[in-house]
Amino acid sequence: MxxxxxxxxxxxxxxxxxxxxxxxxxxxxxxxxxxxxxxxxxxxxxxxxxxxxxxxxxxxxxxxxxxxxxxxxxxxxxxxxxxxxxxxxxxxxxxxxxxxxxxxxxxxxxxxxxxxxxxxxxxxxxxxxxxxxxxLSLGQRRRAEGPVAEGVEGEKVAADASGVLDAALRLAPYGVVVLRLERDRTVVVDANPAAVRMLGATGAIDDRPLGEVDESFASLVERHRAALSANRAVDVELTAGATPLEVRLRGEGGLIACYLDDRPAGREGALLRQALATVAHEIRNPVVVLQGIAETLGLDQSPDRRAQLTGAIARQARVLERVTADLLGAAQARHGKLEVQVEPVRLADVITHSVQGVPNLDDVDVIGDAAVRVMADPLRLQQILANLLVNAVKYGAPPIAIRLEPLADQVRISVEDRGPGVPAAFRPLLFTEFARAAQTTSRGTGLGLYVVRSLVEAQGGQVDHEDHPENGSIFRVTLPSAPEDGPRA
Structure with missing residues (x-):
């Protein structure tokens, strides 16, 4: 080299x-x-x-x-x-x-x-x-340079392309709106017929303040003004009249491109595309690490270095196992085929295995009697706790704690963190499939909490969330307690 x-x-x-x-x-x-x-x-x-x-x-x-x-x-x-x-x-x-x-x-x-x-x-x-x-790649150079032809012929190519694009936008089944951010308002620059229909407008809406066209749409844009001004993309939901819309907003140089979809299949397709993209990102790092270690292990390494690499293999294998377990669990839950084998389980054993499977978890406090037992599927309960701990690491902040509280005939297991908490607008979607809060920078499939809810309910329990009184989140899982004389898992 x-x-x-x-x-x-x-x-x-x-x-x-x-x-x-x-x-x-x-x-x-x-x-x-x-x-x-x-x-x-x-x-x-x-x-x-x-x-x-x-x-x-x-x-x-x-x-x-x-x-x-x-x-x-x-x-x-x-x-x-x-x-x-x-x-x-x-x-x-x-x-x-x-x-x-x-x-x-x-x-x-x-x-x-x-x-x-x-x-x-x-x-x-x-x-x-x-x-x-x-x-730059060849494709990027072509985009930067524009048409290859120069002079009149180049202008003709550009004009022809513009006409084709205009026709495509008029016929598109999706709504397309271009907005301009001004100091105290947002103005509609252009909109195709599908967008005008979806927003319930009559006649052209070009050059009109967005608030006059649809107040809820204008409020939505205003809530995300900072992100859009920074040229970021935002995926949100909007109800225009009685019509629920899937909306993607993308800021670029003071303008906002808006894509509206009112078709039920549109949401399913968007969720599938999002799922594929986020799962790919989630498994990318483990694959990168394992590929790199495969090359590095062939070199002369000290015993300490080999131990470090072996530990990394085990950690990244656990990440891959967790992602695939969530994908399988989500698929089983969606088709009503989620199976659990409930038995008396001592929480201390489950907590130990769950903590070991969570990357980047430096420390966790266990508050309460870990010898208490619940009626649960031990492997499924381990998956539940691991997902809640991963969620606390990704979206919360230390100190992270597991709190155990025996109730009359149940046991409450809480995972607490001191992070920024869950945005109020996102709470209704918290335990839904593929849900991720807007503008989050953490990777994730959006399946972790959906799988938690599905697994908890399949075992006769409940799961909920509340704000931590000292900032952060508390996710609480309540499961039936095990009989005193039952066998120990």
Missing amino acids: SAVPMTDDRVRVLIVDDTPDIRLLLRMSLERYPAFRVVGEAGNGLEAHARAREEPPDVVLLDLAMPVMDGLAALPGLRRIVPRATIIVLSGFGADRMAERALSAGADGYLQKGASPTTIVEYVSALVSERSVVP
């Missing part, structure tokens, strides 16, 4: 990724070469800013999809803190879709996750030496 020339100072690297095992793999790959020194690690953009201030790096390896602050949001701050650093974005998102945004936000290079550790090190070395920007 092309190595960075040795100097008195090694190349200082900051690794930013919310998956500790990916950080471990990158650290081990870089430290095989004496030219590199890893000076810090961070699990989100805010932590990356703090680490960069503590010890300024020469290179930042930056993940895009992270909680608290994602990579794109962190890039401008990193550029201010370490203006001379080489910032390389690592992401599981498609390069054609995200590379240009990452580069325009200040990144010097872009690599998709899944590249081998050796490839990553070679790329970092080359980019540090040359400080060159990754060339």
Whole structure:
């Protein structure tokens, strides 16, 4: 490989990724070469800013999809803190879709996750030496350059394409609306006939304030103004008149593109597409880690390093097992085929196994008598607790606790965290299939709490949520208690 020339100072690297095992793999790959020194690690953009201030790096390896602050949001701050650093974005998102945004936000290079550790090190070395920007893909160059033909012929091609697009929008079964954000109002720039019909308007709505067309639509846009002004996408539901609509809003340079769908199948299709995308993201990191370890294990490693890698394999295998268990559980619940085998179960054993299967869970307090027993399927109860703990890690914040409360003929098991809590608008969807709160930056399939509810109810129990009195969330599972003289699981 092309190595960075040795100097008195090694190349200082900051690794930013919310998956500790990916950080471990990158650290081990870089430290095989004496030219590199890893000076810090961070699990989100805010932590990356703090680490960069503590010890300024020469290179930042930056993940895009992270909680608290994602990579794109962190890039401008990193550029201010370490203006001379080489910032390389690592992401599981498609390069054609995200590379240009990452580069325009200040990144010097872009690599998709899944590249081998050796490839990553070679790329970092080359980019540090040359400080060159990754060339755009052919498709991106074509989009940036416009029509290949020049002069009159090029203008004709563009005009023809514009006419075809206008005709397609007029005939589209989806509603398409373009809005313009102004200081104190939102104005309709254009709308196709389907959108006019869905919004219950009469006549053209171009150049009209959105509030005059549909107050609820205008209120919805206003609630998400900050995200749309930052060029983000928002998926929401809207009732226009008596018609429920699925709405996607995407901000871009002061304009908002709105896509409306009033067909029942539209929601099912959207849910399926979302499920496929989120499941792909959820399993991407474990696959990346396992691929990297397969390459790294073939190298000469110390016993300590081999133990670290073996531990990473076990952790990522548990992540894959949890995702596949949720997919299977959701499918069984939807088709009424969810089976449980209820028996007396001692909670201490289930809690131990559940905690071991949760990545990034540093500590959890168990409050109450863990020797108490419930009537439950032990494997299903382990899945329930693991999902609630994963939810607390992803969307909440420490301290995380499991509280056990014996009742008259039941036992209440609560998982508590001190995070930001559940947004009020999202609470009705909390235990529904594929539900994820808008603007969340954490990865997830949207199935975890749906599976929890399905499994709890299948075992004769109930699950609910309430706000923690000191900020955060409390998820409570209530199950029948086991008879005193029953056998122990």
